[in-house]
Amino acid sequence: MSRFSPLWRWGGGALLLIWFVLPLLPIMLWSLADRWPTGDLLPTWGLVGWREAYGDHMVPALLRSTVLGLIVAAIAVPIGALAGRALGWQIGGRHPWSAALLLAPIALPPFALAMGLDVLLLRLHIPQPVAVVVLLTVFAVPYTTYIVRSAYAGLDSQIEDQARMLGASATQATRKVTLPAIAPALWAAAAMAFLVGWSDYVITLIIGGGRLVTAPILVAASASGTGNEPLTSALAVAVALPLVAALLIGRLVRR
Amino acid sequence: MxxxxxxxxxxxxxxxxxxxxxxxxxxxxxxxxxxxxxxxxxxxxxxxxxxxxxxxxxxxxxxxxxxxxxxxxxxxxxxxxxxxxxxxxxxxxxxxxxxxxxxxxxxxxxxxxxxxxxxxxxxxxxxxxxxxxxxxxxxxxxxxxxxxxxxxxxxxxxxxxxxxxxxxxxxxxxxxxxxxxxxxxxxxxxxxxxxxxxxxxxxxxxxxxxxxxxxxxxxLFAEPASVQVARVIGGFSEVVGTCTDAHHTSALGAWPIRCADDGNSASRQSVMLVRREQVQVSADTAQGPIAGQVRSLTWAGSRQIARVAVGDGLEVAGEVSLGNTVSVGQQVTASIVGQPWCVDV
Amino acid sequence: MGSLRLLAPAALLVGIVSAISIISIALTAFGLMPLVGQPRLSTDAFGALSSDLWLGLRESFVIATTSTILALILGVPAGLALVSVSRIRAALAALTSVILPVPHLIGAASIGLLLSGGGVLPRWLGVAPSDWPALVAGSFPTAIVIEFAWKESAFIALIIAAALSSRLTELSEAAAVLGAGPWQRLRRVTLPMAAPSALAGAIIIYLYTLGSYEVTWLLGRSYPEALPVLAYRLFTSIDLTARPQAAAAALLAILSAVAIAGVGIAALRRVGVLR
CATH class of the missing domain: 3.40.50.300 (P-loop containing nucleotide triphosphate hydrolases)
Structure with a gap:
């Protein structure tokens, strides 16, 4: 097979690598820097950003984000898994309306729904954290539903009949055969739902009204504020690194 | 049970x-x-x-x-x-x-x-x-x-x-x-x-x-209950004709048959179901009483099966007699061996 | 019916929460749900804000359009490189999958530190802050577009690689046997195979960038503001009469998203991705 000329391949490849890696470098460098004197190619290394982040209540904020991500996953995965089963196996028909409805949040601007819900909170007497969780779950459900739906679509529904025919009750068939078969999709769905809760900014900002301080809230406050690059970068890395680590660990486990 | x-x-x-x-x-x-x-x-x-x-x-x-x-x-x-x-x-x-x-x-x-x-x-x-x-x-x-x-x-x-x-x-x-x-x-x-x-x-x-x-x-092979059953089992030719006194008369001539209702001597419309093993197809045009032309040839195991057009749009499938060589379009003769099963329409 | 029991929790949650949020935004925008005073049907909020609304809408569409185009221009070649035999493939695969879960807010914070006057890029290029163009908060939303395009090009690359990985080699070899050169194969085989996924990805990106708040807010200028930024500023204003105006901006954002989604679905039907 003939190939493109080396100029295209090397030039283009190098540009793509630079394009993808360059935007991540500032927070990586600044998070390990105390200062960056003008004219220097690299900063003066140090951990002042992390010390300040710790003083800025980074740890409790990370914990709040973790809890938020876990709660969103704990709700969005089961209800998405149920819907994904109905859509993937087309139980009782193709359900075009449900399929469209469950995809709709992808199109809707989160800030607008957050404003709409926030206006109602006082009237409905719903606590703010509950409303944050509910709305984040709405935005996580499309992912969990469609990830599980694909897994069911790739699994012959006769496998449950087979389990029944070997003496399993309906519950046993689902628990001992179907769920293990779609387990990778359930984990992927949980990861997506966690990501929605962990990385949310605008819904927590609008509905939380500044009282629910999650890690992204700290990042945004620092990034838009005084120009403390080491602090902003340390907080940003603290939000991004666990996700990257989880992704890499997930890849290793799958091998 | x-x-x-x-x-x-x-x-x-x-x-x-x-x-x-x-x-x-x-x-x-x-x-x-x-x-x-x-x-x-x-x-x-x-x-x-x-x-x-x-x-x-x-x-x-x-x-x-x-x-x-x-x-x-x-x-x-x-x-x-x-x-x-x-x-x-x-x-x-x-x-x-x-x-x-x-x-x-x-x-x-x-x-x-x-x-x-x-x-x-x-x-x-x-x-x-x-x-x-x-x-x-x-x-x-x-x-x-x-x-x-x-x-x-x-x-x-x-x-x-x-x-x-x-x-x-x-x-x-x-x-x-x-x-x-x-x-x-x-x-x-x-x-x-x-x-x-x-x-x-x-x-x-x-x-x-x-x-x-x-x-x-x-x-089932010997006495299918109906034409539909015969079709499911396969290997039968359906010959429409009339049945009188344990004989079936059609474009193939009159042949002795067996049927579910041997005692009934009244003449009636019926279908003779001929298994392909019961039909011997010969290249010798002087050989059998049924004359026709080969439409297609297939194999069932080691036996060659010829579908023979015998006029009136009727086709009969049968085994090519051992030692005979036939080709599509060739004029052949066929004869029915034994007594085919017959069902009422 | 079993299927209703399975679908009900998800459909009711998404349906009810979306519906009441949108309805309450609409009621607020038309003066029927004021924070104080009597409900009164009016379009005052739209009138008072009309020029800001249109500028905000235009800004949002400029950002969404340029971001989507740039994401495609960079993401499609990256996706092709991911399924080709190339030395950068492993590095590219690692980078794109690392970028995927990084939140946009983090990307925006980092890009701010890269492209602002005292940022990493001008330092490395030896350009004084005063001579550096206003990529952040300038008259064109450059930094915003770069952030969106950066993260979403990784997304495009991964979905294109997923769509191509199974059948590209054999089809490409068949085309080569039929005498097609590398550019012809790219144009006649590879790009048409990648097109449906790229289109679906582009629609998702467009909808996301149209309604995203944090990147536009962090890297954008103060006037004119993109629709989400305008809406949030008015929403948190101490002037309580600004509430209906905020809702008007939010409603416009919702309607724009619905319109774009409608166009997108029609386009996907045309190319046969959706039935």
Whole structure:
């Protein structure tokens, strides 16, 4: 097979690598820097950003984000898994309306729904954290539903009949055969739902009204504020690194 | 034993019932094959028997006990599907031990029983493998071992060997024969392959939502109950004519026949069903009483089958006589050997 | 019915929460749900804000359009490189999958530190802050577009690689046997195969960038503001009469998203991705 000329391949490849890696470098460098004197190619290394982040209540904020991500996953995965089963196996028909409805949040601007819900909170007497969780779950459900739906679509529904025919009750068939078969999709769905809760900014900002301080809230406050690059970068890395680590660990486990 | 009475089942949204007043009895330890055109409801019948689909009317009995109200898993029967449906997350041994596991048998007993079943299907060393590491034939053997480990009173087979190549299918047939000799389960098998149906003691032909005939295969070949049954079994030429005094008169001339109603001497419209083994086709144009032209040639095993056009749009299939060479378009003669079966229209 | 029991929790949650949020936004925008005072049907909020609304809408569409185009221009070649035999493939695969879970807010914070006057890039290029163009908060939303395009090009690359990985080699070899050169194969085989996924990805990106708040807010200028930024500023204003105006901006954002989604679905039907 003939190939493109080396100029295209090397030039283009190098540009793509630079394009993808360059935007991540500032927070990586600044998070390990105390200062960056003008004219220097690299900063003066140090951990002042992390010390300040710790003083800025980074740890409790990370914990709040973790809890938020876990709660969103704990709700969005089961209800998405149920819907994904109905859509993937087309139980009782193709359900075009449900399929469209469950995809709709992808199109809707989160800030607008957050404003709409926030206006109602006082009237409905719903606590703010509950409303944050509910709305984040709405935005996580499309992912969990469609990830599980694909897994069911790739699994012959006769496998449950087979389990029944070997003496399993309906519950046993689902628990001992179907769920293990779609387990990778359930984990992927949980990861997506966690990501929605962990990385949310605008819904927590609008509905939380500044009282629910999650890690992204700290990042945004620092990034838009005084120009403390080491602090902003340390907080940003603290939000991004666990996700990257989880992704890499997930890849290793799958091998 | 297994018995169904007056089963009726209609698929959701369908106008016509797939099964309508289906009754069938399979004696203890025997095997019945269900045959029928595709879409005739063979698999549906198994699903209704198993309880995976609920009938609108009728009853299912397993060992004289009515199981209509029991869920599928408590009917004392098991089913093998066309696909082996091994559970990928379990080892081969734990697949076979699945029935014991869900029945609450302790793990080591379930595994010991599973190992015995793997030995019966001649895969004693495969227990620790994963299903993905097996070949297609091995998968279906594991599926059989897994079904046997459930100790079913009735084994339902929904074309489980049809996806295998010829050699593996014959292996599975031999294995099934061995299992029958050792365990004597009652078996109902859906198939579209007459050679496979021949493994069974009886064959039930499903046509037009009903059991059209239920008899040993030899009886079906010799005396099909209707033209439709003959079509399902295959290998018959249909010759329309009139029947009088045990003779059938048509474009082929008058031939002695057998029919269900020998005592009736009145002349009536009837169809002579001629098996292709009963027709000898000869290249010698002076040989037989029926003259015609070869339309097409095929092989059935080592015998060549010629379809011969004999005028009036009538075609008859027959074996080319040994030692004869014929080609398409050639003028040939044919003769009928023995007495064909005749059914009223 | 079993299927309704399965679908109900998800459908009711998404349906009810979306519906009441949108309805309450609409009621607020039309003066029927004021924070104080009597409900009164009026379009005052739209009138008072009309020029800001249109500028905000235009800004949002400029950002969404340029971001989507740039994401495609960079993401499609990256996706092709991911399925080709190339030395950068492993590095590219690692980078794109690392970028995927990084939140946009983090990307925006980092890009701010890269492209602002005292940022990493001008330092490395030896350009004084005063001579550096206003990429952040400038008259064109450059930094915003770069952030969106950066993260979403990784997304495009991964979905294109997923769509192509199974059948590209054999089809490409078939085309080569038929005498097609590398550029012809790219244009006649590879790009048409990648097109449906790229289109679906582009629609998702467009909808996301149209309604995203944090990147536009962090890297954008103070006037004119993109629709989400305008809406949030008015929403948190101490002037309580600004509430209906905030709702008007939010409603406009919702309607724009619905319109774009409608166009997108029609386009996907045309190319046969959706039935």
């Amino acid at each position: 297994m018995r169904v009475e007056g089963l009726r089942f209609t698929h959701p949204g369908a106008e016509k019932a797939t099964l309508d007043d289906v009754s069938l009895a399979v004696p203890e330890g025997s095997m019945t094959a269900i045959v029928g055109a595709s879409g005739s409801g063979k698999s549906t019948l198994l699903r209704v028997i198993s309880g995976l689909n609920r009938p609108e009317a009728g009853h299912v009995y397993v060992d004289e006990g009515r199981v209509d109200d029991l869920p599928p898993e408590r009917r004392g029967l098991t089913m093998m599907f066309q696909k082996p449906h091994l559970f990928d997350h379990l080892s081969v041994l734990d697949n076979v031990a699945f029935a014991g596991d869900v029945a609450g048998v302790n793990r080591s007993d379930a595994r010991a029983e599973a190992q015995r079943c793997l030995e019966m299907v001649r895969l004693p060393d495969m227990g620790r493998r994963r299903p993905r590491q097996l070949s297609g034939g091995q998968e279906q053997r594991v599926a059989l071992a897994r079904a046997l480990a459930a100790k079913p009173h009735v084994l339902l087979l929904d074309e489980p060997f049809s996806a295998l190549d010829t050699e593996l299918r014959h292996d599975m047939h031999a294995l099934l024969g061995q299992v029958r000799a050792e365990l004597k389960p009652t078996i109902v098998m859906v198939t579209h392959d007459m050679a496979e149906a021949g493994l069974a003691d009886d064959v039930a032909v499903l046509h037009d939502s009903k059991i059209a005939q239920h008899a040993p295969l030899a009886a």
